[in-house]
Amino acid sequence: MKQQNILIIGAGLCGSLLALRLGQRGYNVSVYEMRPDLRSTDISAGRSINLAFSDRGNKAMKLVGIEDKVKSLCIPMNGRMLHDREGNTFLSNYSGRDHEYINSISRGGLNALLLDEAEKHDNVKIHFNKKCKSVDFENTTALFQDYNSKKEFIEDADAIIATDGAGSALRRSYYLERKFLFSFSQDYLTHGYKELSILPTETGDYKTYKNALHIWPRGDFMVIALPNLDGSFTVTLFLSYDEGEYNFNNLITPEIVTEFFQKEFPDALELMPNLVEDFFENPTAPLGTVKCSPWHYKGNTLLMGDSAHAIVPFYGQGMNASFEDVVEFDAVIDEHEGDWETIFSEYEKTRKKDTDAIADLAIDNFHEMKDHVGQAIFQEKRKIEMALEETFPGDYSSKYSLVTFNEDIGYREAMLRGRAQDKAILNMLSDGIISNEDDIKDILDKVQSETEAILQDDRIAGLH
DSSP states (O other): OTTOEEEEEOOSHHHHHHHHHHHHTTOEEEEEOSSOOTTTSOOOTTSOSEEEEOHHHHHHHHHHTOHHHHHTTEEEEOEEEEEOTTSOEEEEESOSSTTOOEEEEEHHHHHHHHHHHHHTSTTEEEEOSEEEEEEETTTTEEEEEETTTOOEEEEEOSEEEEOOOTTOHHHHHHHHHOSSOOEEEEEEEEEEEEEEEEOOOTTSOOSSOSSSEEEEEOSSOEEEEEEOTTSOEEEEEEEESSOSSSOTTTOOSHHHHHHHHHHHOHHHHHTOTTHHHHHHHSOEEEEEEEEEEOOEETTTEEEOTHHHHOOOGGGSOHHHHHHHHHHHHHHHHHHHTTOHHHHHHHHHHHHHHHHHHHHHHHHHHHHHHHTGGGSHHHHHHHHHHHHHHHHOTTTOOOHHHHHHTOTTSOHHHHHHHHHHHHHHHHHHHHTTSOOTTSOHHHHHHHHHHHHHHHHHHHHHTTOO
């Protein structure tokens, strides 16, 4: 059984973790990646340089035994640092519990570590500059082209797993071959994003507070910034392509770009003398959600990570969800090892409801981050939630905490309970039933009671 050959398409974060785990389990693993080896080439252009890493992702690092190595790549972010137009800042912690925070981590640094760990296993081989053109999922073979020689070649395997991202070659083959009923949706936001940077000071220090995810929320658009280990911040502008006074389609001269930042983000502009250069050098990229089904064909092929469920980045869960895929997949292998068809179908059955939920939550959080975080009622809600988490750490977790810090709860359960809690608190705040001045135990009782009533209504409506 263990001599089986597993072919993985894509050596990004999900693919390299999967290769490491299957290598640890004793399978012969071949990984084919279309890009060059990121450990010897800089290939960051257009992709997020750093990502938010939290408990669900760390669960996967524990599984493969590299938790401590990953920790050294992390910068803790305790909360959101909100910046208004006047440059005033307000730190809103992610949780009322001190031990709960998210981390900024380098995509390249983490990917390189996973590749190194995977290659420590003699039964894992990773090949770069090999682009997958199509997959014959009935015969379990994949057609590749070598970028350098341009030669095409076919690889076969006992099972093929595609972790090749939102533009997956396997998913395209499922869709184009029309051999079975395959559903696929790709929804874009009207907004795109562009990466910018805040460089370190002359002495290599951070120009602004290091341990936070900085947000400049402006209603229809926003800027965020995450810290890097070298003292810099990766800054991302999220903006509509064609709506509003300023948009990506009309920010076409250095003067207009500078004017836009001067007006909307003056304190960020002060930290970014390199703004214009970054703006015109870096690409503008779209933001989309991919959902599809089924993820597998018989016991031959399987989609995993972004190739099965790409999401927008606003919950900081894209990478964490893909890492959790590997944990869930590993648990199903424990139960059904030797039967790929059962493994693939059981994995999809348990996992898809959760990846659909985090996709929807990420879009919710897009509206929350660019707009709601600046609203008075939302800030009241956060104050109440922080007080509840601090005073009753075992009895209350906000929606954000359920999703981000409660890795033993599935995304769907976190979404349903979290949305019900949000609705309960916002309704009671606007109706004057609760306020920040009330006794905190009294607030907890009312929130729990109202949340259960909303969840019961949802169950009756069939939303369980």
